[in-house]
């Protein structure tokens with residue numbers, strides 16, 4: 001048992017030192033012999049036991065005595081712990097690959113592979129909107145009426161619904177990836193803007209008016225806003241230039257955006273969006289399953305196409 | 311003897327600040343080297359790395375002179391009659407093999423060995439026994455492992471051509487009464503080869519006074535460079551022997567079917583020699599002479615007494631050889647029943663950077679005969695301190711408590 005534990009540990013340490021590399025080789029030889037039920041002929045286990053005892057004895061004689069008399073038991077314990085942690089590590093790596101988080105989709109617990117938890121970061125809506133606290137499990141599209149929102153690729157069997165906010169950094173990170181996936185997969189796509197940053201809430205209305213005037217331009221408008229420097233979103237002249245650039249009448253759009261009727265419709269739409277129980281942007285529903293926070297591209301793609309998405 | 315001053319001469323004994331200094335107690339395997347030896351070697355490579363003897367240029371002349379000086383120093387060290395009695399070898403093993411293969415022993419000739427010879431003084435004779443049918447006779451030691459002179463005498467008969475014995479044992483540090491051994495052998499008409507690998511580093515050897523015929527030693531156990539050694543042989547005997555290794559530098563001339571050997575020692579020194587080693591060995595002799603045998607032996611005894619008294623009462627610990635440290639030179643060899651000797655050695659290394667040897671020390675025959683798995687051997691030299699001996703003792707006491 002000891003050989004296996006030592007082999008794994010020394011192999012890792014061997015990355016940094018040649019001495020450990022050669023010890024790892026000895027350990028491997030020992031493992032191979034043990035696998036074929038022969039004794040370890042390099043005396044490797046004896047050697048390592050002596051070295052361990054030699055180190056421990058300088059700190060605590062009692063600990064050394066304990067290790068000496070229960071060496072095999074301790075080796076087994078370490079082996080089991082290592083085995084369990086290896087399985088855990090493999091599972092975590094797999095989950096990280098598939099969901100962008102070691103602990104599973106939308107799980108925010110610490111993940112060594114993403115220590116900052118960047119794939120779960122959201123701009124919460126709690127501060128700006130009064131909704132009862134919800135969790136990932138509460139997120140749903142059922143009962144949410146999306147028929148009034150512009151839809152891209154409306155005849156696909158796959159649907160991607162993204163709730164985002166023009167001014168939210170995390171949405172800005174996720175948006176191009178989702179768009180890339182939509183382009184590649186031709187899945188139906190609905191973008192729901194939920195302004196978590198109050199300063200940019202007028203953009204929801206502008207977006208609504210753009211879609212009303214020319215649904216095709218709505219997507220170009222979104223793409224431009226997400227590609228632009230975030231600071232410019234608060235700059236009305238930039239928005240006007242954008243609209244003009246898209247061949248639209250910016251004055252008419254401005255008029256529409258400040259129309260109380262528009263305001264009322266947009267508020268209704270925001271209420272619809274809140275029915276999803278989402279609590280932060282971005283939240284992306286792929287065929288109904290929510291992905292909270294800006295995931296890596298592969299996570300969106302795997303969700304849509306499966307593990308072998310490419 | 312100013313031990314701290316001596317220690318400053320050994321680079322391995324004064325590491326930079328903060329580094330854990332080694333407690334080197336494996337001197338029976340190899341000693342450490344003083345700077346003078348290291349410098350002599352460096353000087354050869356840096357300033358005169360040329361052939362000795364063969365070439366005419368000035369570098370060659372300088373090397374020839376230095377090697378010659380080393381030979382003279384060796385002759386003086388052993389009190390040999392003439393420097394031509396000194397043959398440079400790679401080690402004791404080579405010296406013994408040279409005698410074994412050159413002596414022209416015949417079927418049924420007996421070679422007398424002790425029951426605790428190093429493999430280097432056992433295997434060459436076993437090979438001759440298989441090749442030529444010589445017989446090996448083993449002298450039993452006293453129960454305390456000291457040399458049994460009576461048993462020795464009983465073994466001597468007219469078949470004994472050669473008595474080949476280790477003058478000091480690497481197993482337990484005991485020495486035999488060499489002068490008496492030689493005298494009795496000569497009275498019996500037998501030649502004597504002494505394996506002085508463990509003797510030469512520790513006390514004065516006077517080959518003339520001993521009257522010994524051959525004596526082999528290793529330079530690396532007595533401050534010299536690794537892979538250096540000497541075979542001393544009485545000139546008349548060396549002159550009669552055919553060389554064992556032959557080739558370049560061993561002959562004065564050759565035709566396509568014959569050759570004329572050079573006189574000793576050249577005829578035994580085949581091929582290009584380890585000039586740097588030979589020159590370094592000369593510096594080692596010089597260093598030892600400066601320290602002086604009395605000082606060396608006094609320090610070794612002090613250390614052996616300290617270690618022996620500190621460990622002798624540890625449970626299940628058995629010291630190999632006589633109880634009295636005076637009879638064990640610089641060696642304390644012991645085993646603790648039920649505990650692997652390698653484990654103890656590794657723990658000493660790990661916990662306190664103490665270097666000792668463990669296992670059967672190339673005396674497998676003795677361990678097998680006594681059904682002992684192995685021993686830990688602490689072997690001291692004059693540069694070891696009482697603090698080091700104490701560290702060894704306290705570390706071993708700790709280990710004993712834990713294992």
Ligand SMILES: Cc1ncc(COP(=O)(O)O)c(C=O)c1O
Nearest residue numbers: 401402403428430476480507528
């Ligand atoms: C008594 C004795 N004889 C012979 C030898 C062999 O010496 P070398 O290995 O230098 O040839 C040793 C080495 O430990 C020794 O202790």
